[in-house]
Amino acid sequence: xxxxxxxxxxxxxxxxxxxxxxxxxxxxxxxxxxxxxxxxxxxxxxxxxxxxxxxxxxxxxxxxxxxxxxxxx
Numbered sequence: 001x002x003x004x005x006x007x008x009x010x011x012x013x014x015x016x017x018x019x020x021x022x023x024x025x026x027x028x029x030x031x032x033x034x035x036x037x038x039x040x041x042x043x044x045x046x047x048x049x050x051x052x053x054x055x056x057x058x059x060x061x062x063x064x065x066x067x068x069x070x071x072x073x
Contacts, residue, residue, distance in 0.1 A: 004023075005030070008025065008029070008072070009072070011025055012025070012071075012072070037050060037051075037054065
């Protein structure tokens, strides 16, 4: 196989698990998809709080810290 398509997390995990040496991840990615959070309807009232917390984490740099901790780019 010359080309494979996978999301970043799955691709990195497979490269590591299969110890693939001649496989590289393209950068920038071919496609970027937004990430959405989901809550059960019974927790609908939490949506504004969860959204605010996620935005604050992004603004403060916490997302980048977490990604770095887990070796994600």
